Amino acid sequence: MSADIDAALAVDLLIAGAGPAGMTAALVASLEGLDVLLCEKSEQVGGTGSTSAGTLWIPGNSQSRAAGFDDSAEQADRYLDALIGGGTNRSLRTAFLASGPKVIDYLSAHTDVQFLPCGKHPDYRSNMPGAAVSGRAIVPVPFDGRLLGTDFARIRPPVPEFMVFGGMMVGKADIPRLIGRFHSMSNFIYSAKLFARYLVDRLGYRRGTRIMMGNALIGRLFFSLRKRKVPILFSARITNLMGDAHGVTGARVTVGTREIVVKVRKGVVLATGGYAHNKGFRGAFMPQPVPVHSMSCEDNLGDGIEIGQRLGAATAPAQSTSGLWTPVSIVPRPDGSKGLFPHLVLDRAKPGLLAVNSAGHRFVNEATSYHDFVLAMFESHQTTPSIPAWLICDAAFLGKYGLGVIYPGHRNPRKFVDSGYIARAQTVHELAGKIGVDATQLRKTIDRHNKFAETGTDADFGKGETELNRFNGDADHAPNPCIGPFSKAPFYALAVWPADIAVSTGLATDADARVLGSDGKVIPGLYACGNDMASVMAGSYPGPGTTLGPAVVFAYRAVMHAKSTASSQKGD
Numbered sequence: 001m002s003a004d005i006d007a008a009l010a011v012d013l014l015i016a017g018a019g020p021a022g023m024t025a026a027l028v029a030s031l032e033g034l035d036v037l038l039c040e041k042s043e044q045v046g047g048t049g050s051t052s053a054g055t056l057w058i059p060g061n062s063q064s065r066a067a068g069f070d071d072s073a074e075q076a077d078r079y080l081d082a083l084i085g086g087g088t089n090r091s092l093r094t095a096f097l098a099s100g101p102k103v104i105d106y107l108s109a110h111t112d113v114q115f116l117p118c119g120k121h122p123d124y125r126s127n128m129p130g131a132a133v134s135g136r137a138i139v140p141v142p143f144d145g146r147l148l149g150t151d152f153a154r155i156r157p158p159v160p161e162f163m164v165f166g167g168m169m170v171g172k173a174d175i176p177r178l179i180g181r182f183h184s185m186s187n188f189i190y191s192a193k194l195f196a197r198y199l200v201d202r203l204g205y206r207r208g209t210r211i212m213m214g215n216a217l218i219g220r221l222f223f224s225l226r227k228r229k230v231p232i233l234f235s236a237r238i239t240n241l242m243g244d245a246h247g248v249t250g251a252r253v254t255v256g257t258r259e260i261v262v263k264v265r266k267g268v269v270l271a272t273g274g275y276a277h278n279k280g281f282r283g284a285f286m287p288q289p290v291p292v293h294s295m296s297c298e299d300n301l302g303d304g305i306e307i308g309q310r311l312g313a314a315t316a317p318a319q320s321t322s323g324l325w326t327p328v329s330i331v332p333r334p335d336g337s338k339g340l341f342p343h344l345v346l347d348r349a350k351p352g353l354l355a356v357n358s359a360g361h362r363f364v365n366e367a368t369s370y371h372d373f374v375l376a377m378f379e380s381h382q383t384t385p386s387i388p389a390w391l392i393c394d395a396a397f398l399g400k401y402g403l404g405v406i407y408p409g410h411r412n413p414r415k416f417v418d419s420g421y422i423a424r425a426q427t428v429h430e431l432a433g434k435i436g437v438d439a440t441q442l443r444k445t446i447d448r449h450n451k452f453a454e455t456g457t458d459a460d461f462g463k464g465e466t467e468l469n470r471f472n473g474d475a476d477h478a479p480n481p482c483i484g485p486f487s488k489a490p491f492y493a494l495a496v497w498p499a500d501i502a503v504s505t506g507l508a509t510d511a512d513a514r515v516l517g518s519d520g521k522v523i524p525g526l527y528a529c530g531n532d533m534a535s536v537m538a539g540s541y542p543g544p545g546t547t548l549g550p551a552v553v554f555a556y557r558a559v560m561h562a563k564s565t566a567s568s569q570k571g572d
């Protein structure tokens, strides 16, 4: 389609943005017999989705049920009521919960977008009523990128910090086997096979083709779109809508250096990934001081929200931090650039790590969810400088569990000290001096925490008390899998900052993802999903897959709604 673009096209549905939301919308539209065009601003599909962990939160999904995990929409509804409150977004939540399992079954039945149950993967407020420990999260089945041939290069790769040997993806299940490769013959054979496959891959491709997590989700969506020959325009940026608050009739799209007009018979779906790299929106929606780091795809400039607003669209939710957050450390890369490493699950909950602010005080249960960890940073920062906060540990911890980009089992942390990634010291006093933290208080904090390690009870923050804490801790460590001693030098410290992995403020919609104007009325023919849509969770983070689950479900609902509307006069 790219060679000879008609100066004026007419389609049923125009989808803007080829992340998980837009690709799902395009795929469903094609399956439902609509004439669809997917426009992607960059040269690659995937957006932030391709760098994500790829988990979807779908309460009551049939994949988990088949694996023996019991869950229901009613239970999840109770949980969301407790977490978010009964009044906020309720109709959208009901629609999400009712459609979720159906949408996943639909994709599984008709496309190569296939999922596996995660099994145990606790909700992030696992002590609230209705929260689940297992059965709500699903992940895409790993994908063989070779099936895409030369199109494999069209998939946005994960961030370099998530790959080893310069291009090999490693899943959570691979890590213990790779680390223990010399401890058992089966681990050795497993690791050798992975490595051999990677070496062969590199003869023909720029990175490993055994892809997983968010990259597999995108690979599977793209493969399915290609199989159905859905037209995708690359370097195609939606810049404006045609029509008015009474109805959208088309859009303007800049393709390379050319502007084209695409008329629509049923509507436009905005899925441009939200506003994460738009400074104005960050300033307007996020807390002060405005966080500077984002893990979102750099092409996400808030285009969807901006062009929706030009047509009178409203944004929501009114009260939230407007982001879904993780603490990140800043990684100096060999080429001089800097990467961001998200401290999601690997290190914070392990026994022997403390998080402190500049006064040397703990301010949070270190094992809480990444989102709640950052909310605690924001709160602590209001009274004591806590951005950055410091993750501190001793040498035994670093060797056993790793820290950030330093993987477990790493034997020589020196290069990370030399690059400035971590600070190292022989005494607590010296460490405090190196990171600018109150030394006397830091000593007191560590002594108190060491007592908690003996008793197994964190009297200050309850670390290790929830299923989520213990899930990410070390099950072999007693008496508390999340609390261990900080005792033997050398000692290490790593700065962490807040960064958004997704944004929660977006265009206000109804339960069919139809965009609402500031008068609360639907703007006919305009839909938003993914991060362009105001989060159905209203800025809360219930569990693993909080953004991808709704992105896929509301993409489906938007298309089904558009399909049900009469093909209007709009485009023709």
Ligand SMILES: Cc1cc2nc3c(=O)[nH]c(=O)nc-3n(C[C@H](O)[C@H](O)[C@H](O)COP(=O)(O)OP(=O)(O)OC[C@H]3O[C@@H](n4cnc5c(N)ncnc54)[C@H](O)[C@@H]3O)c2cc1C
Binding pocket: 016, 017, 018, 019, 020, 021, 022, 039, 040, 041, 042, 044, 045, 046, 047, 048, 049, 050, 051, 052, 053, 054, 055, 056, 057, 214, 236, 237, 238, 239, 271, 272, 273, 274, 295, 296, 297, 299, 300, 301, 303, 304, 342, 500, 501, 502, 503, 529, 530, 531, 532, 544, 545, 546, 547, 548, 549, 551
């Ligand atoms: C490290 C990390 C891990 C994560 N893990 C998870 C997880 O496990 N589960 C979960 O639920 N969420 C996770 N997330 C968040 C999740 O990736 C995002 O919420 C999700 O990708 C948003 O999907 P989207 O389709 O809205 O946007 P994106 O995936 O960002 O895609 C947007 C696309 O739109 C394109 N675009 C932008 N502007 C235009 C325009 N004007 N015209 C046309 N195209 C445009 C972009 O180039 C991009 O390709 C994670 C994020 C990160 C960073």
